[in-house]
Amino acid sequence: MSAGRSRRACAGLTLVEILVTLAVSSLLLTGAWRLVHAGLRAYRRGLQEVAVAQEARAVLAVLGRDVQRVGAAGPGALRGEDHHEATAAKAPVAADRLTLLAVFGDTAPAPRRVRYTLVLPGGEQPPGLTRTVVLPGREQQMVLGKRVRAFNVRYFDGQAWHDAWQRAELPRALELTLTFQGEPQLHPFVTVVALP
Secondary structure: OHHHHHHHHHOOOOHHHHHHHHHHHHHHHHHHHHHHHHHHHHHHHHHHHHHHHHHHHHHHHHHHHHHHOHHHHOOOOEEEEOOEEEOOOOOEEEEOEEEEEEEOOOOOOOEEEEEEEEEOOOOOOOOEEEEEEEEOOEEEEEEEEOOEEEEEEEEEOOOOEEOOEOOOOOOOEEEEEEEEEOOOOEEEEEEEEEOO
């Protein structure tokens, strides 16, 4: 009997033991893969969120700086139009237009007209918030934010907020709302710029 036991002990693992070991190992590896994959997705989503926030900060900084330069241009230097358009998918998209006269630099204090318009996806121009500076004999245009999908401006006269501004005097403040396309959702960013 001891010879039979020793022969069996040297024989190794049975087929059932190997199959059970493979099944448990595959379950553990599948769980580990799912954790790694979820971590990579969260990392990519975090990078996307940071990119959207950095783009929003840069666009709002340029827009806010231009709005603050309006004070030196004097009365009538700001016009705001309230446009609500629809995209090809028939979803309402806020597409306000802001036109202002801004003084750039101390050496050439002549005001220049600056227009901000939202270009929606699906057109001939690249989508995003476009800044156009009207120079003598030409226009200088650049897309500030490629991910901007909505642009809203509200104007504060000291007592109430208005959706459009066609008055000669300057408003006290502007509320700028930009909505950026992220993955998978839209991200609104709001700032209020006081005029001097």
